[in-house]
Amino acid sequence: QPRADLRGKHFAITAGPTRESLDPVRYLTNHSSGKMGFALAAAARRAGAEVTLIAGPVNLPTPAGVKRVDVVDAREMQEAAERAADLCDVFIAAAAVADFRPERIAQEKIKKSDGSDRDTLALVKNPDIVAGIAARNERRPFTVGFAAETEKVLEHAAGKLSRKKLDMIIANDVSEADSGFNSERNRVTVLDPSGRTELPQSLKTALAEQLIGMIAAQAFSQ
Ligand code: PMT
Numbered sequence: 001q002p003r004a005d006l007r008g009k010h011f012a013i014t015a016g017p018t019r020e021s022l023d024p025v026r027y028l029t030n031h032s033s034g035k036m037g038f039a040l041a042a043a044a045r046r047a048g049a050e051v052t053l054i055a056g057p058v059n060l061p062t063p064a065g066v067k068r069v070d071v072v073d074a075r076e077m078q079e080a081a082e083r084a085a086d087l088c089d090v091f092i093a094a095a096a097v098a099d100f101r102p103e104r105i106a107q108e109k110i111k112k113s114d115g116s117d118r119d120t121l122a123l124v125k126n127p128d129i130v131a132g133i134a135a136r137n138e139r140r141p142f143t144v145g146f147a148a149e150t151e152k153v154l155e156h157a158a159g160k161l162s163r164k165k166l167d168m169i170i171a172n173d174v175s176e177a178d179s180g181f182n183s184e185r186n187r188v189t190v191l192d193p194s195g196r197t198e199l200p201q202s203l204k205t206a207l208a209e210q211l212i213g214m215i216a217a218q219a220f221s222q
Contacts, residue, residue: 003046003047003209003213004047004212004213004216004217004220005047005048006044006047006048006049006212006216007049008048009048009049009050009089009216009220010049010051010052010087010088010089010090011041011044011049011050011088011089011090011091012052012054012081012084012085012088012090012091012092012141013037013040013041013044013051013052013092013094014037014054014055014056014077014081014092014093014095014097014130015034015036015037015038015041015054015055015056015058015094016033016034016037016055016057016058016095017029017030017031017032017034017056017057017058017096017098018056018072018073018077018095018096018098018126019056019072019073019098020073020074020098020100020101020126021073021102021105022102022105022106022110022121023105023106023107023108023110024107024108024109025109026109026110028100028102029057029098030096030098030181031096031181031182032056032058032095032096032181032182033058033059033060033181034056034058034059034060035060035182035183035184035204036094036186036204036207036208037053037092037094037095038053038055038058038060038063039207040092040094040208040211040212041053041063041066042063042064042066042205042208043208043209043211043212044090044212045063045064045065045066046209047212047216049090050067051063051066051067052066052067052068052069052084052087052088053066053067053068053069054068054069054071054080054081054095055068055069056077056096057070069084073098073101074097074098074101074126074127074129075126075127077095077097077129078127078129078132081093081129081133082132082133085136085139085141088141089142089219090142090143090215090216090219091130091133091141091142091143091144092144092215093130093133093143093144093146094146095129096148096181097126097128098126099125099126100123100124100125100126101123101124102123103122103123103124104122128164130143130145130164130166131163131165134164134166135165142167142168142215142218142219143165143166143167143168144166144168144169144170145161145164145166145168145169145170146169146170146171146172147160147161147169147170147171147172148174148180149171149173149174150173150174150175151175153171153172153173153189154171154189154191154196156171157169157171157189157191158191161191161192161193167192167193167218167219168190168191168192168214168215168218169192170189170190170191170211171188171189171190171191172186172188173187178201179201183204184203184204185201185202185203185204185207186201186202186204186207187199187200187201187202188207188211190211190214192218197214199211
């Protein structure tokens with residue numbers, strides 16, 4: 001597959017985890033490293049696109065020529081994503097956004113409750129960033145999500161594709177060894193309303209090239 005020519009196109013990509021504070025010293029998060037999203041940003045840029053990369057707290061260098069916006073929690077990520085989506089042709093949600101956040105952020109460090117070995121944490125739902133963008137009536141980019149699953153991977157991914165009204169979803173089994181979260185490699189199945197394509201396990205950098213080609217073919221086909 002020759003590399004797509006994406007000059008003049010604008011991609012916005014989310015990457016990494018979000019971090020949801022509990023108090024000044026603690027937070028809830030997940031194992032996303034940002035590698036998948038950063039690889040996609042680098043591949044889109046190499047193909048000539050203008051790229052905005054919205055990154056949660058990760059430890060990765062910014063790919064050459066990419067505009068990076070750093071965020072911490074899901075609501076900040078949503079704000080940055082909505083702003084970038086106004087200007088983009090393709091929106092790709094590779095971030096592992098926390099579905100819930102603590103209902104309150106304590107001003108002071110939370111103390112151990114005296115005399116009890118149990119405690120509970122009240123959580124509230126975070127906004128669904130990719131679903132919000134896919135639901136737009138105006139300025140709606142071609143919208144691609146990921147599905148991180150540990151069982152019934154394709155079934156759950158197909159559910160997210162239709163429920164979130166996405167144009168494409170990239171399913172990965174995050175329970176597999178050497179794949180998914182924080183690995184250099186990944187193995188995915190691409191689903192769109194017309195069918196599915198299984199891609200063999202490969203380096204995220206190589207996979208990203210392939211995925212950008214497939215996304216471009218769908219997004220910019222006449
Ligand atoms: O970062 P790496 O270490 O390289 O790992 C890559 C990855 C496993 C994180 C990546 O390939 C991946 O699967 N990203 C999506 C992770 C995820 O949270 O999936 P999900 O099935 O929970 O969410 C489905 C989709 O909705 C995703 O596109 C997600 O970005 C989006 N979402 C979810 C919740 C929310 N509040 N807002 C969202 O936009």
